Amino acid sequence: MATLHVSFGPQHPGSGPMRLILDLDGDIVVKAVPDIGYVHRNIEKIAEKRSHIVNVPVLERISNIDSFNASLGYIMAVEELMNITPPPRAQFIRVIMSELNRIMSHLYGLAISFESSGLLAPLYWGIADRELFLDLAEMVTGSRITYTYAMLGGVREDLPNGFKDQAIKTFNYFEKRLDEYYDMIFGNKTYQMRLKGVGVLKHDDAIKLGVTGPTLRGSGVNVDVRVDEPYAAYEQIDFKIITEETGDSFARAMVRFNEIRESMSIIRKALDKLPEGPFRERAPFRTPEGEAYSRIESGRGEIGYYVVSDGTDKPYRVKISAPSFRNISALPHMMKGAHMADVPIIIFSTDPWPFDSDR
């Protein structure tokens, strides 16, 4: 039988600014080829022309929904080159902001994935509840989305008075709210039927295809940069890696859902242990010659920054190994044999962010 050639996106509401070229036999996907690059800005080249400090607001835009994590990776690579260590208080504040960003990112990603499976009301639950965490970020940084808060040698400002109380108030509300999410969505038979067994990625394939973050952990691979290679203050905080065994779209959604709860518990612990002292130390302008590869766990998975320095105040080369780039490249494998109607579900089960895959 002749296959039908369908261009899915970039204007399709279920694709984001990327395109999938699908070959269909009836409504079965025979072949899927992702076509990315619609929002390519060549941030790696832009970064070569700017000094390290000026690069922070530029690089956080690879993933504006998860901006603190995106800039933190670069900061850590440059700090390694400069051989400076931020003071303990800064390390804890970094953990707090990093987890706040993870919650925002997961909520947004989950909200859209609910919509792709036909649940329209929970889309707005996710978006509305995310505002509470944006409020917390605004309280700390003055901005809601892109903060330029991570700085060389620490963070830009100290936590404001009353942050702890406000954060705990939010968490107390949201932990109860998550139970409602569970009853309404994950415990919902329709939702389970749409997602279970769809877009399966097995343990070994997940490693081989190079996927990362919740997409990798949803396939039962017990890895998380926060534990494997602890940065900031993660070594001093007890938490568990969330994994699921089945490797389908439902498993990936469950990993994100459970990580939200875990992130709140990490922030509670970090606030309890928060040491006194300075929140930033002086950093030099120039980096000595050398290279560093830093890794951090963002909402979508590992972001790797490979920074090469030639001894000036600008990086000679910045390579960003972005999580969505890695996850989107595995979509053809997950989509083979899926129904056309499940294509958006599979796309959003990996929580793609074309801005970081294109850079």
Place this chain on the structure above:
Amino acid sequence: MSSELENKLAEEIKSQFPNAEVKVQRKFRISLSIDKESIIEIARYLREIGFDQAVSVSGVDKIKENMFIVVYHIWSTSKKVLASLKTQVPRDNPNLPSLVKIFESVNWHEKETHEMFGINFEGHPDLGRLLLPEGWEGKFPLRKDFVK
């Protein structure tokens, strides 16, 4: 932090590949430099000893030395060590063998490096456009001599 495991791995690799330059950079990081003729062999060996996930491929344009450096970052999900595997190719003849048959995940990374630097990965299944617009011809944006 001690880096016992990293030192042990470096020793092992050195004994297998005496022509490689092996360094332990710090905990979690080892760095290997090798000529491009041996890259397939060493990559295969790395995969056998547990480096199972290639996470990044970077090109670096060393225009003063007339070289491109190609760096593969390969992580071991079991040993929790990241190896950077480096090789260099001359700028006027930028060809090296692709590692896509050994690490499937380098597919898009190599494609991007080809597009941005004009480095040819021999044996790669598809070195077409990835990020740049259709019809973009001839210029490689991440080369240091790129002028818009």
